[in-house]
Amino acid sequence: MLTGRRLLLAVTGGVAAYKSAFLARRLVEGGAEVKVMLTESALEFVGPQTYAAITGSQPHVALFGEDMVSPHTELARWCELAVVAPATAATLGKLSAGISDNLVVSTLLATKAPVLIAPAMHTEMWEHPATRRNMETLRGYGYIVVGPETGALAGGDEGIGRMSEPEAILEAIETALTPSGPSLRVLVTAGGTREPVDPVRYLGNRSSGKMGHAVADEAARRGHMVTLVTTSALPTHPAVKVVAVETAEEMLQAVEGTPADVAVMAAAVADFRPTTSGAEKIPRSQGLESIPLSPTPDILASVVARQPRPVVVGFAAETGDVERAVEKAKRKDVDLLVYNDVTEPGSGFGTDTNRVVVIDAGGGTEQWPLMTKSEVAAKLLDRALGMRVSDRP
Numbered sequence: 001m002l003t004g005r006r007l008l009l010a011v012t013g014g015v016a017a018y019k020s021a022f023l024a025r026r027l028v029e030g031g032a033e034v035k036v037m038l039t040e041s042a043l044e045f046v047g048p049q050t051y052a053a054i055t056g057s058q059p060h061v062a063l064f065g066e067d068m069v070s071p072h073t074e075l076a077r078w079c080e081l082a083v084v085a086p087a088t089a090a091t092l093g094k095l096s097a098g099i100s101d102n103l104v105v106s107t108l109l110a111t112k113a114p115v116l117i118a119p120a121m122h123t124e125m126w127e128h129p130a131t132r133r134n135m136e137t138l139r140g141y142g143y144i145v146v147g148p149e150t151g152a153l154a155g156g157d158e159g160i161g162r163m164s165e166p167e168a169i170l171e172a173i174e175t176a177l178t179p180s181g182p183s184l185r186v187l188v189t190a191g192g193t194r195e196p197v198d199p200v201r202y203l204g205n206r207s208s209g210k211m212g213h214a215v216a217d218e219a220a221r222r223g224h225m226v227t228l229v230t231t232s233a234l235p236t237h238p239a240v241k242v243v244a245v246e247t248a249e250e251m252l253q254a255v256e257g258t259p260a261d262v263a264v265m266a267a268a269v270a271d272f273r274p275t276t277s278g279a280e281k282i283p284r285s286q287g288l289e290s291i292p293l294s295p296t297p298d299i300l301a302s303v304v305a306r307q308p309r310p311v312v313v314g315f316a317a318e319t320g321d322v323e324r325a326v327e328k329a330k331r332k333d334v335d336l337l338v339y340n341d342v343t344e345p346g347s348g349f350g351t352d353t354n355r356v357v358v359i360d361a362g363g364g365t366e367q368w369p370l371m372t373k374s375e376v377a378a379k380l381l382d383r384a385l386g387m388r389v390s391d392r393p
Contacts, residue, residue, distance in 0.1 A: 003031030004221055004237050005177055006374075008079035008113075010104045011051075011059075013041020015154045016086040016120040016163035021046060023085055023166040024054045027173070035060070035075065037104050039091070063103050072103055076111035077375045080221065081176055084108070086120030086163045089131050096134035114176055116144040118169050123159030146172045178223065184385060186224045187260035187310070188216040189299070191231030193248045195273035197291060200281045205268050206349040207317070209234055212266030214377040216240050219264075222381070229254040231267070248273065248296035255299055260310040262384050263303045266338075268317055270296055304333050311335050311387045313380065319343050322357050322365060329359040335387055336360060338380065346370050358383070 007027055011020045027034050036051040036059035043061065051059045060071055068074050084091065084104070091104065100106040108115055117138065125131060126148060139145060147164035190212020192205040209232025216228040220237040228236060229243045229251055236242055243254045248269050255263075272293040282288065300314050314334040316325040318341060325339035337359040342348040347355040347370070355370040358380070368379065 002027060002174065002177070004217065005032045006078055006080045007032045007034050007173070008037065008075055008082045008107070008111075009034055009051075010037045010039075010082060010084040010108065011042045011046065012039045012084065012086055012088045012091045012104060013044060014086040014088045014120045014163075015045055017042050017045040019163055019166055020085045021050050021054060023083075023169055024051055026166055026170050028055060030170075035078070037061070037075065037107060039102055039104050041088070041090075060103060063106060072100075072106035073110050075107045076113070077371065079111060079113045080378075081113055081173065082108055082111055082115045083118070083169070083173060084115070085118040085169055087117040088119075089121045089125045089128075089134075092117070092119065092131065092134045092138065096137040114142070114144060116146060116169075116172060116176055118146045118164050119148045119161075120163035121148075121161050122153055122157060123161045126161040144172065144176055184224045184261040185259055186216075186219040186226045186385075187229070187255065187258050187263040187303075188212050188219070188226065189229045189251060189255065189265050189267035189269075190216070192268040193231055193251060193270045193296070194246045195248065195270050195296065196277045197274050198278035198280065198282050203270060203272070203274065203291075205270065207268035208232065208350040209267075210350070210352065211315070211354060211373050211376070212264070214373040215264050215266060215380065218374065218377040218381055219262075219385075222385075224385075227258045227260075229258070229267070248299065252297045252299050252302065256302060260303070262311045262313070262387075264313045264380070264384065265300050265303065266313075266315045267299075268315075269299055272296060300332055300334070311384055313338065313384050316340075317342050317349075322359075325357070326359055326363050326365065329361070330363055334361065336380075336384060338376075 011017050034055045038059050038061045048059045094105045100109050146169050149162045149164050150160045151162040191209030192207035194202040194204040196202045209230055213234045216226050217237040220226045220239040227241045245251045245254055273296050275292040275294045304312050312334045313336045314332055316328055316339045322339055329337035339357045340347050340354055346353045353370055354373050354376045356368050358366045
């Protein structure tokens with residue numbers, strides 16, 4: 001359930017902060033990737049090194065002075081779920097009013113991921129009309145609320161306001177990460193095909209497969225049934241069914257044998273292959289004046305032609321103006337086309353980031369900022385998985 005999930009744990013300044021260390025441990029044990037944010041008040045109760053030791057990465061504590069250029073937006077885009085435990089009255093009030101004066105609140109206001117809060121405070125603070133109003137506002141925003149519970153409080157008091165135990169919060173996190181909609185069949189292609197000249201040499205390209213693998217992993221994290229047809233040996237989410245191929249013909253056969261509700265065709269398929277391939281290595285001394293070429297099968301067209309047709313996302317790794325990709329989107333009749341200029345810094349083959357333009361079926365374009373390929377995958381799937389055939393123009 002938690003394997004590979006990206007969870008952001010925000011710890012605010014209450015005595016219940018010690019429980020958040022246990023929660024972080026359980027999340028890591030479940031296979032989640034956990035990043036931690038601490039408010040300045042939280043540092044009065046727990047130390048950052050505790051979370052560094054548990055999660056394997058240093059927690060984030062400030063809007064400024066971080067290695068990140070913009071820590072609140074980067075963390076907001078990175079996470080699949082944000083968890084605030086404990087959530088103090090002060091933090092609830094700031095969130096409700098939109099007062100972004102620290103890293104935690106700024107990040108939560110910037111994220112589009114679900115937010116789960118586990119309130120913790122004295123009974124009188126929990127029952128105050130301002131807190132009740134703030135909670136009503138946050139529930140209206142869609143925040144998931146766990147607790148508080150009745151029990152022993154700081155200073156020897158008894159009453160409601162005790163933070164829920166880590167096990168209860170963990171259960172709520174797992175529920176929040178369970179897909180609420182139907183599980184879809186997602187087909188993804190990735191990597192650059194290799195068309196053999198002889199048993200040693202081939203025609204190909206420099207595609208690493210990172211973008212397609214990021215899409216497959218993200219779809220699997222969301223609980224969908226994912227088949228990844230790839231030429232790359234990159235690691236994948238354990239729920240992804242991997243079909244390894246090398247040539248365009250092999251990729252076509254694998255794709256044709258895979259049913260899909262959504263097809264994300266991220267592979268860089270060679271446009272041509274040698275008309276004949278030598279059974280033995282061609283000696284250098286023999287020389288080659290030319291290599292006759294034949295077109296490879298159009299795998300994208302074969303998916304577009306299916307009946308019933310899945311939602312189809314194509315990719316265009318190009319150089320230069322986006323208009324060429326706009327024309328391709330219309331000609332290929334895809335639902336979405338993802339264009340990137342491989343000559344742009346941070347957007348070429350083998351990088352961990354991408355700057356893309358998403359083109360819809362009508363030729364409309366949406367330029368996305370430079371993001372990690374995992375972030376591009378998440379945003380792209382938000383679009384693709386929500387589409388229906390009836391939505392097409």
